[in-house]
């Protein structure tokens with residue numbers, strides 16, 4: 001019993017020490033958050049980049065709710081699905097693994113992954129069914145609710161972003177990597193969209209950039 005208490009004490013000492021080391025590294029990382037890139041432009045850290053994505057998707061969901069135009073709803077659903085695919089990919093490929101490595105917080109990490117899987121399943125349904133489907137609007141509305149919940153979990157006090165900020169994650173360099181991957185993915189999705197669009201929609205006339213047309 002005494003032995004196990006001593007062992008626990010030892011583990012606590014190590015974890016306090018490593019927490020202090022993380023906090024000190026995090027302070028260094030925070031102080032360089034406003035660092036400038038080679039071209040003099042401000043470099044965006046990982047959290048700022050992901051939060052900007054969240055706001056953009058919220059804006060599109062808001063417009064989807066308000067518009068009465070079926071064409072606009074189609075465009076917006078297409079854009080929301082593409083933006084969410086890109087966002088979840090950069091989180092899963094770059095941010096989440098770095099978060100897990102730095103914090104070892106499996107609970108938050110795994111929960112976020114499962115929420116992504118649920119959202120991606122619904123995105124797949126929206127993309128394959130299209131607005132002719134009687135449940136089109138219901139699917140987009142449920143997706144909006146799922147994303148609202150997920151974004152709250154990431155951004156709230158004690159959530160993933162807050163924990164990332166107090167860890168030793170290099171948020172500036174992660175932000176740079178995610179920005180590059182995001183541009184790559186957006187290029188791929190624009191190319192794919194171009195191939196899917198009928199020639200008539202690609203050249204001339206009112207161009208409705210949606211696979212749902």
Ligand SMILES: [Fe+2]
Nearest residue numbers: 050087091154
């Ligand atoms: Fe996110």
Ligand SMILES: [Fe+2]
Nearest residue numbers: 091112150154
């Ligand atoms: Fe996420």
